[in-house]
Amino acid sequence: MTRKIALLAAAAFCMAAPAFAASHARDTFIKEQDLNGDGSVSKDEFKAGRDKQFAGIDANHDGALSQDEYVGEFTARLTKRLAALTDTAEKKEEERVRQLRQAEVRFGVLDTDKSGGITPAEFDYSGWRMFVTHDTNKDGAVSAADPVAEDTN
Helix, strand or coil, rough: HHHHHHHHHHHHHHHHHCCCCCCCHHHHHHHCCCCCCEEEEEEEHHHHHHHHHHHHHHHCCCCCCCCHHHHHHHHHHHHHHCCCCCCCHHHHHHHHHHHHHHHHHHHHHHHHCCEEEEEEHHHHHHHHHHHHCCCCCCCCCCCCCCCCCCCCC
């Protein structure tokens, strides 16, 4: 019962404050993207989550994420995360500056057509790359059954 409540709370948290980028770590990816709490992320589940994330970030509902929307959503999550840290104010500020600089760079990378906005296709592409990376057994779902891909760098 406690486990079920914890899973439902985690799913609600993910829907209320979703992670923008699909995680590079398989287990974190599953934790963040497993909306139904079954320990596996299907293609349909991932697509539904990404669609909801995009819609939540697209504050003006114009079908594209502006730099202000993208960085603004990230800033709100970053502020909450930094507030929970026990680091010094100086360390938190260094981290904030570094992370916001990276968010600006990420926006430019994700806006592949350089239109000034991240389209649904550009947003989806970045997420699906992580889905495919984690679906190492190629069964169409990401779960603990997928061996963690080796880092070739």
